[in-house]
Amino acid sequence: METRRRSLPLLPLRGVLVFPFMVIHLDVGREKSIAALDQAMVADKQILLASQEDAQTDDPVPEEIYSVGTIAEIKQLLKLPGGTVRVLVEGISRARVEKYIAVEPYYQVEVTEYLETEEKTPEVEALTRSLVFQFEQYVKLSKKIPAETVVSIITIEDAGRLSDLIASHLTIKLADKQRILDAVEVRERLETINGILAKEIEILELERKINARVRKQMEKTQKEYYLREQLRAIQKELGEREEGSDGLEYRERIEEADLPEDVAEKALKEVERLEKMPAMAAEAAVVRTYLDWLLELPWRKQTKDRLDLDQAQKILDEDHYGLKKVKERILEYLAVRQLAQKLKGPILCLVGPPGVGKTSLAKSIARALERKFVRISLGGVRDEAEIRGHRRTYVGALPGRIIQGMRQAGSKNPVFLLDEIDKMSMDFRGDPSAALLEVLDPEQNNVFSDHYIEIPFDLSHVFFITTANTTHTIPSALLDRMEVIHLPGYTEEEKINIGMRYLLPKQRQEHGLQKKQMTLSENALKKVIREYTREAGVRNLERSLAAICRKAAREIVQERVQRVRVTHRNLKRYLGIPRFRYGIAGQEDEVGVATGLAWTEVGGDVLSIEVSIVPGKGKLTLTGQLGDVMRESAQAGFSYIRSRAGYLQISDTFPEQMDIHIHIPEGAIPKDGPSAGITMATALASALTQKAVRADVAMTGEITLRGRILPVGGVKEKILAAHRAGVKKILLPVENRRDLEEIPANVKRDLKFIFVEHMDQVLKEALVGLADENNQG
Template identity: 45%
Template sequence: MSDKFEVDFFDLTNIIDQDSEFIPLISEEEEDNMNREEVPDVLSILPLRNNVLFPGVVIPITVGRDKSIKLIEDAYNTNKTIGVVAQKKASIEDPDILDFNKIGTVAHIIKRLKMPDGSTTVIIQGKRRFEVGDFVQTDPYFKAEVKGLMDAKIDVSKDKNMALVSSMKDMSMQIIKENPNIPSEASFAIKNIESPTFLVNFIASNLSSEVEKKQEMLEVNSISERIELVLEQLSYEIKMLNMKNEINSKVKLDMDRQQREYFLNQQMRTIQDELGGNPVENEINEFKKRAANKKWDKKVKKAFEKELVKLSRMNPQAAEYSVQLNYIDLILELPWSDFSKDNFNLKRAQKILDRDHFGLEKVKERILEHLAVLKLKGDMKSPILCLYGPPGVGKTSLGKSVAEALGRKYVRMSLGGLHDESEIRGHRRTYIGAMPGRIIQNLKKATTANPVFVLDEIDKIGTSHQGDPSSALLEVLDPEQNSHFNDNFVELDFDLSKVLFIATANSLSTIQAPLRDRMEIIEVNGYTIEEKIEIAKRHLIPKQIEAHGITAKDISIPTKVLEKVVEEYTAESGVRGLEKRIAKLVRNRAKQIAIGEKFTAKISEKDLLDILGPAHSKDKYIGNEYAGVVTGLAWTQIGGDILNIETSLTKGKGKLTLTGSLGDVMKESAVLAHQYLKAHADEIGLKQELFDNWDVHLHVPEGATPKDGPSAGITMLTAVASAFTQRKIKANLAMTGEITLRGAVLPVGGIKEKILAAKRANIKEIILSDKNQKDINDIEAKYLKGMKFHYVKHMSEVLKIALLKQKVANAKEIK
């Protein structure tokens, strides 16, 4: 409803006070009398510019045009009846007959008031609608022939009409209640109107709708249709009113919050001044003091001072302020030129390395070489070492020993599962919550620019849509580039060339070739049984005794018992599993002590059964009583293992079947072995047609475990040859090597792990390529005691060594 309702209502109140004869809230009877009044054939027409007069409604209007003033004077002095018609366009100052709407309202002039500014205001009441006919006069004012129109009465006894009237009242009351510009007394008028026709006219007249909308309502004959049009406008006004109120509420809330924050900040500044100054200024002064003691180059110093000025100009409430603060704090805490002094006592370094790690001679030798060069030259770029080997052999813990031997700080960064490039290079400072990469973070933690930095599990870096971290490491791990490492957050070159990076990996195959090329690869092989026993005595048992709160006199594990634990309760290259078994033994002893049970300090083999349960099955050598069953040697991620290749023959058409979850390379090795034997059958006394009459089924046990690689080539060849000849395989023999179609035996990897697995299985002789002899020479002689090695170049040599003349018992007749 329009804001002018306030003026209208109070004007009406004044009129009622001045002359009680004119009551604007008419009854239904008065409305009927008004509709029965005759409409003159000709009426003086008063044009309205910004309003529409409805029957029964009293409104004040101000007239200012000469024609309108003349019309009002003449009518007021006669019968006081005029015709009121809204203009089509309010902007027209001097309307013509074409500018009038066709439907108007007969009006009775209630009061004429002379205003102080010289204008005339008249209070008029609508009587009845009419239709404009021909104009009979245009000067000094308009007169036209008119035809009276009747409003179709609404039957409020019908449910629909009753609902329409009720809705209209409710919506009007809601607007009066929620619009602060409408006085609450207006609800009195709505409640006291009895006539539905007058109610709809009264509400329509006071709507804030455009003149065109009100004229549309006036022209409708049906009161129910007019109510529907009014309801539509009321609904729109309610929505607009709700929206305005919501906006006003938000604006007020925001202003209140801003004012509150402003006053609080002002109070805080006053309190801070009383207590000793602004904290922002204090923080900047603190930064300047810290910077005065830093040893950095001119470039870094210039960048720091520039960023400090930027911080001093920032609003502390801004989101970027915390990022800038963190950046400056990081610049101050980074060890730009802070180096720890290396300890060049090589004998001490040797003692520390030997104390912490048994074996690992290659790694220790490489570290001592690096120390020796540093001692002689005084300065050199640190190498990037990569220790690779099976789990649990001490690759990660070696970093701590190296740091202690060099007298450097130690930091470790786990790369396993890392898939976000920003973890290495950092985020750009444009982002809220930006952070430097983990390389820079760890150097900040180390407080020196030359720590021993262990990059753990470098082979397990992942890739995603967030980038490739292994590619980001190329700069970090390149001795030619890392002297100018650029982190996205720091945006200044940092020298990493003095950092001794030690990477660890279980496998080299998953490391990018360019990344692998930048590192010095050092293989860390698995331990022999003797080495494991020695490690257990020196490190694992004392460590677990201390961890479980008992003393060395409470428990004693003899060498034979330790050997049994290693051989029958673990199957690994490292010592993690062994440490868990020892921990279980120590825990059992700690429980006995806590409960107060009697015990013997010495752990026996019987105690192993009680505490650790039944022993695991060892890598079992099957024997040579079966034709077509040959023992091979395999490398796994947890160390070496023996692999039994089984072959059987059935009558058929020469089909080769392979089972045991074999990979493509292993399948190809089986096909090569079969084809080579088929092509050289005469060398072992077989006829060519045998291969066309017998199907070969080759199986590798533990079918659920995926297997791949070329190293079982000679084993498969020997197994197929044994199956066709039904000859025995040499006892306690195992073999490993790749084969080619021309009959060559090629070298394979993982020799030390395979030899250890063979020794665990009580293998006495091993066949391998002659090019693997260098790998055997790298193994200490004491670990090879009791084993014989056959170095071969061709497959025919393998068959001569492996196949005996003697046939197996119950040999099948192959013909």
């Protein structure tokens, strides 16, 4: 192959490459390129055409232009409106850029021109034949090159020219074309084009197979559509169906929905039934409703959990103060979810007095997990069909509340709140709590069966949370399936934190007040808690703060006040006279009155038990709406006092000479349970011995006939109630010592705990002067 050195102007090409022997029109608009054309026209009309690596570059530098290009002759030049030049060029030979002589006002380069000579070796001949065969195959598959062009190309005998013309007709990437142009040697060029053609033929074969498959599927779909349209027209003529049948629409929706196989099969059977019915048939509406329910349930859809423990804890702390046990349980669940991908949803039961944040905590859990939230209230539900749904044979039948909630959630793993589970009841229509046994059993709820849907639905991914004020009204079988977490009442310190951090900002915002417009001192909030509310939760506290905000808003609007400051001194102006006396515990020691501690649905409470003794015939009267267990407890205490008459220095004949009346205020509130046993016995001993009971002592515990004291429940709530009431000393059964671990440190600091195991110890601690007399004796 011969070579020679030349100096030529260079025209960079964008997105196009010119081969030798190729004739092509080029539109030139860049100033440098037009200058290069002008220079070529002045000289010998020859110019070097080289492609630039990136077609987006407007002003390429030498490094961005390929070094091998084509020397072309300008055949025709035409100036167009707008400054563009259209030029017709014909490729002559390959050339390699050796150096750039000038870059302004156009590129002038020194090149090495390669003058090809015809090679006739057996290897070149074989490669040429292979190239012609593969090119014919390529043309058949691509169908983009006219047959006349193919005939004119394959008749060329010069291998070099043949390879260049074939390369110019291939629809391949610019980089592949440049590889062919870079191949100066004819043999190397033939090998390169053969390799590229083999790859393109393989791709075209795959395209042809895919197109054939798609076409076949389309033909099938078109055929089905055509037959359905014919069937619809026939049915319309027969008057069996109105135009706009639902069958096709439901079939399309079933195909689009990602339904499990058994659900899709059931849905298609119902569609077939629907298509055979007259449109106005009563059952057609039932089938349509059923299909809508099937298609709208989240059979496979689920949201992705937020597994970041730090972020989840931050959200839980943002929404609620305290509640350590529940928050720990949620974070433990998230930690296990990170380690074990498949985990059944937990089933928690939050038990606590009203207003401690059970329902809002469930919402917060959903937010922390980034799950959908659904709430249904079970208060007053007494029909089993509310849970499981009605069978489709009934007019107006619908699925139960569980399936309705899943449809509302739109995902198969929501946080599902079953509110007030302790307030369900039953009647002749069935027991809803029995129906909930399947819902809340992790071993069964993956195939929950609703009477309406009739297909098992997977509830195992649902995070169930139930709420209750007490557990004794929940059937034991249902309670056994849930993980019970007790939420005790808040301490005064916790209420102050909740009020300042959450409730006050919330009420300010709801009443349109800025922080600078209304301020409430901590002492004022403490007074609201002590003298205007008495509760385990914070609901009444929030109402009191709302009342303050309303009155502050009125002052700002009506009296044009710029800022309202609420302190413990002017609080009475906003809330009126105090409703409760702080420190309800007796102000002075009294005979026949003992302070007991009770545990109710609304938290702990302090009870004053009164005993009155009058001359009579030994009659024992109990008043105050006492339950059977409490009455029996009073009888046990009475028998114990009789047995210890000598120790207490009471006449042995007192039962025959006196009537005893035990009363527990408030009379309108029903009371029951054994925990007031020692309190009634103490009040009775006080009345009989005429020794006063210490006013600052409160007690709780069950008494036996022999005077042993048994442990009781609800200790934390009772202690918090005693603390609220200003009690200083609490008598507790020895076996309840372990319950003190749950008591906040600030409450324990204010109280003195005495653990007793026999009634004699209680009397020594509670009755004024009894211990001294016994010591003297």
